[in-house]
Amino acid sequence: MSTKKFLYVNRKAPYGTIYALESLEVVLIGAAFEQDVSLAFLDDGVYQLAKGQSTEEVGMKNFSPTYRALGDYDVNKIYVEQESLDARGLTLDDLQPLTYEDEDDDWAEKDSIKVVSTAEMAEIMEQSDVVMSF
Amino acid sequence: MSTKKFLYVNRKAPYGTIYALESLEVVLIGAAFEQDVSLAFLDDGVYQLAKGQSTEEVGMKNFSPTYRALGDYDVNKIYVEQESLDARGLTLDDLQPLTYEDEDDDWAEKDSIKVVSTAEMAEIMEQSDVVMSF
Amino acid sequence: MSQLHTVNKSPLDRNALESAIQHATKGNAVLMIEDGVYGAMQGTQKSAIVSDAIGDISFYVMGPDLKARGIDEARIIDGIKVVDYSGFVELVAKHDATQSWL
Amino acid sequence: MSQLHTVNKSPLDRNALESAIQHATKGNAVLMIEDGVYGAMQGTQKSAIVSDAIGDISFYVMGPDLKARGIDEARIIDGIKVVDYSGFVELVAKHDATQSWL
Amino acid sequence: MKFSVMISEGPYTHQASDTAYNFTKAALENGHECFRVFFYHDGVNNGTRLATPPTDDRNIVNRWSELAEAHKLDMVLCVAAAQRRGIADADEARRNGKDADNIAPGFRISGLGQLIEAGIQSDRLVTFGD
Amino acid sequence: MKFSVMISEGPYTHQASDTAYNFTKAALENGHECFRVFFYHDGVNNGTRLATPPTDDRNIVNRWSELAEAHKLDMVLCVAAAQRRGIADADEARRNGKDADNIAPGFRISGLGQLIEAGIQSDRLVTFGD
Numbered sequence: 001m002s003t004k005k006f007l008y009v010n011r012k013a014p015y016g017t018i019y020a021l022e023s024l025e026v027v028l029i030g031a032a033f034e035q036d037v038s039l040a041f042l043d044d045g046v047y048q049l050a051k052g053q054s055t056e057e058v059g060m061k062n063f064s065p066t067y068r069a070l071g072d073y074d075v076n077k078i079y080v081e082q083e084s085l086d087a088r089g090l091t092l093d094d095l096q097p098l099t100y101e102d103e104d105d106d107w108a109e110k111d112s113i114k115v116v117s118t119a120e121m122a123e124i125m126e127q128s129d130v131v132m133s134f
Numbered sequence: 135m136s137t138k139k140f141l142y143v144n145r146k147a148p149y150g151t152i153y154a155l156e157s158l159e160v161v162l163i164g165a166a167f168e169q170d171v172s173l174a175f176l177d178d179g180v181y182q183l184a185k186g187q188s189t190e191e192v193g194m195k196n197f198s199p200t201y202r203a204l205g206d207y208d209v210n211k212i213y214v215e216q217e218s219l220d221a222r223g224l225t226l227d228d229l230q231p232l233t234y235e236d237e238d239d240d241w242a243e244k245d246s247i248k249v250v251s252t253a254e255m256a257e258i259m260e261q262s263d264v265v266m267s268f
Numbered sequence: 269m270s271q272l273h274t275v276n277k278s279p280l281d282r283n284a285l286e287s288a289i290q291h292a293t294k295g296n297a298v299l300m301i302e303d304g305v306y307g308a309m310q311g312t313q314k315s316a317i318v319s320d321a322i323g324d325i326s327f328y329v330m331g332p333d334l335k336a337r338g339i340d341e342a343r344i345i346d347g348i349k350v351v352d353y354s355g356f357v358e359l360v361a362k363h364d365a366t367q368s369w370l
Numbered sequence: 371m372s373q374l375h376t377v378n379k380s381p382l383d384r385n386a387l388e389s390a391i392q393h394a395t396k397g398n399a400v401l402m403i404e405d406g407v408y409g410a411m412q413g414t415q416k417s418a419i420v421s422d423a424i425g426d427i428s429f430y431v432m433g434p435d436l437k438a439r440g441i442d443e444a445r446i447i448d449g450i451k452v453v454d455y456s457g458f459v460e461l462v463a464k465h466d467a468t469q470s471w472l
Numbered sequence: 473m474k475f476s477v478m479i480s481e482g483p484y485t486h487q488a489s490d491t492a493y494n495f496t497k498a499a500l501e502n503g504h505e506c507f508r509v510f511f512y513h514d515g516v517n518n519g520t521r522l523a524t525p526p527t528d529d530r531n532i533v534n535r536w537s538e539l540a541e542a543h544k545l546d547m548v549l550c551v552a553a554a555q556r557r558g559i560a561d562a563d564e565a566r567r568n569g570k571d572a573d574n575i576a577p578g579f580r581i582s583g584l585g586q587l588i589e590a591g592i593q594s595d596r597l598v599t600f601g602d
Numbered sequence: 603m604k605f606s607v608m609i610s611e612g613p614y615t616h617q618a619s620d621t622a623y624n625f626t627k628a629a630l631e632n633g634h635e636c637f638r639v640f641f642y643h644d645g646v647n648n649g650t651r652l653a654t655p656p657t658d659d660r661n662i663v664n665r666w667s668e669l670a671e672a673h674k675l676d677m678v679l680c681v682a683a684a685q686r687r688g689i690a691d692a693d694e695a696r697r698n699g700k701d702a703d704n705i706a707p708g709f710r711i712s713g714l715g716q717l718i719e720a721g722i723q724s725d726r727l728v729t730f731g732d
Contacts, residue, residue, distance in 0.1 A: 004722055009469065011389070013278055015336050016303030017602075018485050019472075019610075022643055025682060029714040033722065043389055044278050047306065050338035057332030057352070060490060061529040064338075088280060089311030089343075122393040126371055130721040131469040132608070133729050134643075138592055143367065145287070147380055149438050150405030151732075152615050153370075153480075156513055159552060163584040167592065177287055178380050181408065184440035191434030191454070194620060195659040198440075222382060223413030223445075256291040260269055264591040265367040266478070267599050268513075274598075276487070283383050302487045332494070353498035360596050361473050361504070368599040370480070376728075378617070404617045434624070455628035462726050463603050463634070470729040472610070482612070484686050485644050514615050517647065520688035524698040533688070556614050558650035558663070558704060568654040572702040574688065 005036045007128035010045035014064070015055070020048045021063045023134035028066070031073035038128070039070075042081040042121060046088060049080065049113070051096035064096065071100030076112040083118045139170045141262035144179035148198070149189070154182045155197045157268035162200075165207035172262070173204075176215040176255060180222060183214065183247070185230035198230065205234030210246040217252045270295050272363035276302035276370070279314040284369040286314075289321045297326040299351070299359055305333040308344050315345055322347040328359060372397050374465035378404035378472070381416040388416075390471040391423045399428040401453070401461055407435040410446050417447060424449040430461060475499050476507045476590035480601030482517030483532035484525070489518050492600035493535055500543050508546045508590040509536075511579075513601070516554040519547070521576035533576050540578030547579045548586045605629050606637045606720035610731030612647030613662035614655070619648050622730040623665055630673050638676045638720040639666075641709075643731070646684040649677070651706035663706050670708035677709045678716045 279285040381387040611618040
């Protein structure tokens with residue numbers, strides 16, 4: 001089976017709609033297919049990674065801890081757009097840290113999130129073979 | 135049965151979503167209840183009244199002629215926001231004419247559409263007892 | 269009369285909050301719910317829309333929706349009151365009509 | 371590589387068209403479909419977003435969606451090409467990948 | 473005070489049904505009356521008994537059915553919207569020549585007049601949608 | 603060229619299913635191949651046989667079923683999305699203890715892996731949604 005560059009594009013806020021949650025379900029299933037996987041968070045999608053989510057009072061399922069499992073699934077190229085954070089008054093500190101253990105570097109724990117500019121994000125999109133948008 | 139001021143607020147474009155069509159179905163049913171009915175078209179809702187709609191190639195139902203039936207149902211207070219038209223490069227000429235026959239004026243044919251400013255639209259909303267948004 | 273306007277859309281993506289505020293008359297209230305609560309945050313590209321209107325309009329935001337989205341109340345624009353679902357019900361009862369900016 | 375970006379949202383309500391254009395690289399194409407076709411009209415508050423980008427990016431608009439919405443092709447920004455569903459298919463085939471700005 | 477609620481979106485995809493549920497529950501607990509909950513547009517999809525959501529998530533359909541039973545709520549699915557989207561009770565299924573129905577307990581199918589009536593009869597009508 | 607299509611919204615409410623249908627039909631008529639049509643999110647609601655749309659409008663469900671039959675299309679409803687929203691075939695209904703099913707002809711229920719596979723096996727994947 002050929003290897004393709006998959007890009008999952010997340011542009012929507014969590015909870016108001018289910019796209020963020022169901023997108024994550026695709027990513028987790030997709031991880032088993034051994035493709036080259038990247039995730040892009042831009043526009044309102046950056047809100048998905050906000051730390052401290054607590055859904056008890058809205059009565060919905062809090063799926064934010066699931067993002068932390070991505071590293072175990074070898075999904076560790078997570079691009080967050082700087083301009084999208086800026087527009088929302090957010091910094092990297094407002095997001096939950098996502099990490100993975102690098103098998104090529106003695107299983108050192110490394111950050112999965114990389115903050116990129118709009119121009120860099122455009123280049124990541126440009127280099128993708130399959131783009132799934134949610 | 136008491137009489138209330140009903141306002142149907144239309145802020146969405148037609149065809150991309152069904153809200154415009156199903157909103158119109160509510161207005162037509164509601165006309166039988168002899169309430170004081172007004173329709174507001176603002177933001178992308180002004181696109182609903184564009185003339186010359188032709189849906190053959192998209193294979194959807196063209197419901198725009200139905201707006202012309204509103205006058206026969208005594209629904210003749212149709213407010214369209216000037217600022218919303220301006221932002222979209224539209225004028226009243228781009229909309230299909232909607233008319234009614236005024237029984238208090240020897241059944242003279244009159245325009246149902248009244249173009250109002252944002253401030254006037256706000257006042258219309260303020261004076262409504264029941265606001266239905268689609 | 270006095271109306272309650274609810275907004276459930278992020279102002280960073282949609283025009284609903286801006287349009288609601290433009291159509292709220294003096295003494296009206298705007299309640300931000302669901303993804304609309306992002307409109308209550310300080311320091312966003314759209315915060316000025318709300319802070320400029322505070323005073324003429326009363327602003328409220330749903331606490332449960334803030335919590336779900338991880339937004340600390342300390343990040344909220346000064347003058348916006350946080351309510352829960354009972355507070356939502358009270359706001360609806362207190363105003364003559366409710367208009368949802370969908 | 372060269373990508374096709376589809377936009378199906380009105381730029382007067384949503385940020386999808388603007389974001390798509392910002393993320394389209396030189397030589398990419400943007401196809402406006404469904405409510406996205408309002409982005410192809412001259413004289414709107416958002417027309418400049420498109421007209422400023424024409425040249426670096428190729429713009430296309432779905433004719434069937436224009437007709438459904440009563441938009442005369444004479445009202446379209448110069449340089450945008452009108453296509454039908456077969457043209458949509460050709461655009462997808464011609465570009466390496468398609469990204470939908472939902 | 474007498475409330476009515478209109479819900480314009482289906483379960484799970486948009487938060488509308490969740491917010492409407494939390495609102496309605498709070499109104500009832502605070503001593504208000506609920507004249508009617510009207511499901512329109514995709515809102516009719518809240519009324520299917522064939523849903524099986526994940527066990528670690530809320531069951532939106534059942535939650536409505538239970539609230540209706542506890543408070544004698546009148547929950548109406550718009551017939552025109554339900555026909556378009558494939559929600560049917562036994563009568564509708566028979567009339568439309570379908571071999572099955574899928575309506576959940578506590579819901580009934582009726583016309584748009586029920587929404588207008590809710591607007592007339594209630595002190596407040598609140599819409600939840602997208 | 604080999605296409606696949608993902609549809610993320612239900613019938614009627616959003617134009618996504620209409621555009622996807624017109625696109626898929628045009629692709630097939632122009633000699634392309636369609637590897638799979640995958641229905642996700644509310645897209646699974648395209649696969650119910652209980653819909654009865656007005657006679658003066660298009661029948662979105664039947665249109666898909668007919669296109670599938672004419673072109674041997676593989677139309678897959680995501681099982682997780684379908685469970686949340688109440689779309690079931692006979693197997694799913696039995697497994698989940700439901701007394702009825704509602705899947706339309708030409709559709710089958712399967713896992714998200716089918717979407718990933720479509721992405722891998724097809725030359726192009728096009729998404730239609732909201």
